Amino acid sequence: MTGDESHRSTRQLLLLLSIALHLIPGLSENPSPSKDSTKADSHSSSRSNTGLKVLLICLGAIALVLLSYFLFKKWQKKKREEQHARLLKLFEEDDDLEVELGLRD
Numbered sequence: 001m002t003g004d005e006s007h008r009s010t011r012q013l014l015l016l017l018s019i020a021l022h023l024i025p026g027l028s029e030n031p032s033p034s035k036d037s038t039k040a041d042s043h044s045s046s047r048s049n050t051g052l053k054v055l056l057i058c059l060g061a062i063a064l065v066l067l068s069y070f071l072f073k074k075w076q077k078k079k080r081e082e083q084h085a086r087l088l089k090l091f092e093e094d095d096d097l098e099v100e101l102g103l104r105d
Helices: 003-023 036-101
Strands: none
Touching: 003 036
């Protein structure tokens, strides 16, 4: 991946994360109509809930990125092993062909 593609994927991830944060109920700044004394208590508890939600979303996004990276590397390794096996098979067939033609004993 080039640097330009890396920046683009990072921007896309941040965009998706910000959209997801807007979709979570309770993250908006719309105060509910209540008395001032209960408003302060509910506001502090909503901040802790909001912080927890943001933390969980960030951890989920990080876990998703790490899982994707791991699966991509595993896929690359499998593909490389398949290509190596095909290459070895190709050279084994050439040896058999040389023996059949009498070029080599």
